Amino acid sequence: MTDTAASARPPVAARDPRPRRHHGDEFADPYEWMRAKDDARVTAHLEAENAYTDARTAHLEPLREQIFQEIKGRTRETDLSVPTRRGDWWYFSRTVEGQQYGIHCRAPIADPTNWTPPEPTEGETLPGEQVLLDGNLEADGEEFFSLGTFEVSNDARLLLYGVDTDGDERYTLRVRNLDTGETLPDVIDGTFAGASLSPDGRFIVYSTVDDAWRPDTVWLHELGTPTASDQKLFHEPDEKYWVGAGFTRSDRFLVIGLGSSITSEEWLVPADDLRAEPRVVWPRQEGVEYDSEHAIVDGEDVLYILHNDGALDFELVRVPASDPRASREIVIAHQPGQRLLGVSTFRDWGVVGYRRDGIARIGMLDYATSDVREIAFDEPLYSVGTAGNPEWAPPLLRLGYGSFVTPSTVYDYDPATGDLQLRKQQPVLGGYDAADYAQARVWATAHDGVRIPISLVWKRSFGEMGENPRPVHLYGYGSYEHSIEPAFSIARLSELDRGVVFAVAHVRGGGEMGRQWYEDGKLLAKRNTFTDFVDCARHLVDGGYTTPATLVAEGGSAGGLLMGAVANLAPELFAGIVADVPFVDALTTILDPSLPLTVIEWDEWGDPLHDPEVYAYMKSYSPYENVRDGVAYPRILAVTSFNDTRVLYVEPAKWVARLRDVGADALLKCEMVAGHGGVSGRYNAWRERAFELAWLLDVLDLA
Template structure:
């Protein structure tokens, strides 16, 4: 027995977590009617939303106990996989130093420690643009510890660093920490001359605090009751937190508010964005208490971002926008008159999606996407000069480049076979200089593996790219051999691209003969804005049918077979997992859903829930539009669980997640169990949307998931 909030004894939903879990928990049914547009739905499991109710906690713990019991036979495999991951990682390591001001900044990881230590070392002189070679275990002259996250995390089950900004003179650090997982951070300030924290603290901030160039003020954002960053504050150091001045508030619940400083450190930026519209306000950073001015007034459906540059001594803005340009274009406008004449710098190009502009004093880099791959080019007098990387699949991007006057461009690069790499591109010499390739211990040889791109055809004729990687012998197998086990990953929302990148943990699958594949389905951004538009709102079903088409293509092409195919996705990709489980259960042997968005209709119908209103531009507004309501109901995983044979399903969630509430997978798995589905639920009881914190904890969590995948594929040792 346990006490309900009213004090009345009630029976618990399941046995205590400490009791042996021989049978799955049986969630009680409490019919809760919901009526919209003349349609009434009875929801038996909405009661699980009461996070503070001891009965709900007991149920989640009972589910954890059942999952632990069901997967106890995998403990040895989990330990082996964790040891494999750990053995491949150079645990004591350093990042490539980045110059900012008079210092080189870098981070250290040490064997046995969960978190990184942020450090810095002095530059040799103003012309020193070559980062020092720093070796693990070798002392660095003049090294100073800026922040040791291991120290800050002591005594906490969860730790996340949300802000990290050093003043222009290098004397002050503004940093913010979350020790719960709810993404509300406490902002603190450290005197880097003494290493001691100042007495000021500011609670309940969002990530991304920014110090003014003079170090006198800090700008930060806070969230509203729906967890939406909506307000910018200016706080003067040395005063009480209550004296912070509200600089800007965005009342429209569709818009998120961000704050930053241009690379030139000449202008503060307030950035406002819904899913389809944006607006930027600027303020001269030499006048931090001044008034912000709008660059371009918002227009529904027009997105833009700005970068400060100087042309012939005049302050100008490069504006990346989609006003009449589906793939975006870049124009130049005067800071003094941003709504005046526009000079086209980079025109819209068919088949190319411009994604970002990085301006420096003497050069400009452009991030863009073509043929489904992320690329980088330099802006030259004749247009874009792409920086070439000699691999068929890869992802290249602009890295950390805080200095306005630097003569180099820091780049990141990786692929399904090439570990994460850091380059400096020397602009004057048109030369790439490899600074570091992440070590993979244990004799990893990229030539033992092969990556390739194949294309599936959707029911409407769209061609769906699929990226694959496997040990080379897997692809060289004779056609008569049994198809290989395969893990197919998907996401497909928010124009987010799942690019081909390296994973040391993934080697535990590949080296056991498993092929890994990514289905680049519509709703993502891999093939441009139209690819995204055709996988959202009233075309969302394309995301699900694309994934099924990709799976069927891999089966028909002999890469795998249904009994050897597992699907994986997280967050909005978890919605994808829930949808394909209902639509094509016989296609998959197992489905892994991480923090899955599987009860979207309930969530999007409630504007009081975190982040709901801003999501209407992605999914539609079922509260106001009966067509959207009916469409979302037609694909919602929770709404469409039926009496059919489901594959094995593992759902993983976190109780403090503010983006996809734990209640969604809890309700979904309860309903799946009603129809006899072989489903397991694992809830982290002290984490948020990103799961557990700390690298060792993250490796253990991934080992848990990989062991389950291998078990489903019958590939355990």
């Protein structure tokens, strides 16, 4: 650290205690005043925090620039995605060196019988290529740009797209005539992501949000008519449920889906009669989740429904679409330990996603026999899923594949032969060789005897794991049954090539090991998430993989809650902690039903507003309220966004102020025009990651 950085003084946040009283407990919150987003004091404080962070990290600017150039230098900046066939066109996107955003294009199909996508060389365009939307032109003059909807009509004449220029995940929908380039007068403001054009191209189906920013209403807009006359297709008054809608791949039905964390319900509307009354598939039943897909088997419209009614890890059944509550034909029976994740239906076969032994897998479903043929891969750790399959009757299935050491790869799978046809692997410039790196899985033992998987990736030239202590970057999440997959990262190479081992602690609360894994890390079992992470860190230290002086932890959003909790539980185990958009003032947020997402979140965390046991339990782990005096905290970097609607900026701002009260070395970086996903634009994102990695390497004494 330079003398200038060492002499920089942190902002001192004003203490203005606001009492909070629940269930006989009173908490005087000194920094709750920061929640007033429009208060000039708040903006001034955040700007002062940014200035302090800039001063404290100024000495890392050369390293940040070096890492940014490494990311940039390994990336083919001018590139083309693998074209996806839909109708009479190949659809794809381009990136161009020096430009932040993708350019969405299409080219006509020359031979309808040929499903092999074209492969133009760098700088070439395809015959008849047409630019549909250039993100760089759309973003001109904006500090933030994000697409929430991008869809072409079945007749290939119209483009529906939705743009967010603030980062608050509220999109303005527009329609472009692709024959003339004209933008139609139909403009719909304030929509949620994921709008759709009807199969006949006459209507837009979109969702809007309530005052708590919960998607609660589905609308039908007829092109060429005023938005004031849009028809309300569905409204969900229960604050626990989100609502969305989309068309089946077969184009036979509009599916209106609503769900909480533990309960779901779907309604069908005939795609050729969108003003008809929606018809429920299965009435909601507390604790039962399901998802339906339409297929045609032996000439009959059927629904394949994945559900957990009496099946913890889910089962797959088939029912008549005309009477979904009729007798269920079991297609894939419940198998404890094999978590069924989803089903996609096509005209001739289905695709089933499932997780076994902590690895996501893909299998082909035979409609006639209900047999599932797994698509096999050789690596011990990998991730795979379907991607880019809009057609109802394709002869090939598009897959995305990768691992910690294998760059993102696109395959076309031939169900008739079982062959995988390589279409493209993410280019990694600069002589990357996967053989120079290794990945493995080890197991830690938790306090209650449960074995917790830890995934590791490292560069072989620094020695094999366990030979000597190494710097380790330990990542964790552990909420919402979300699994951290073994995925490749170009940016990660900048730390691996400096000798850092990247590790993922697959703690309870995630979904890596099945539904019970999730259940054992939520509600009144949430502490397992935090203690699992601590036990994983201890395993790496006790096993000689690393030392507390060379161990840095990272997590974002709900994983940021994990970071705040482990900082309080075991500060001695970590040299530093990176917390991205961290949910560190959890109790305050979950107590306020007027805030975005709060009521929905009660299924995940519990309801502390009405349940004193939940209140006491959450108060026992909420990071902000459990910062302790007399503790030597690790160095902490908290990164947030002013316009984040999922985890408000106020949470990390309050947390950092409280950490400073007890002498912790904590930095706050607040993006003033961004949302939950951070800054927009690929170069901006690379610089943001370079900032975090430079700080991390500085903590590990590798700067």
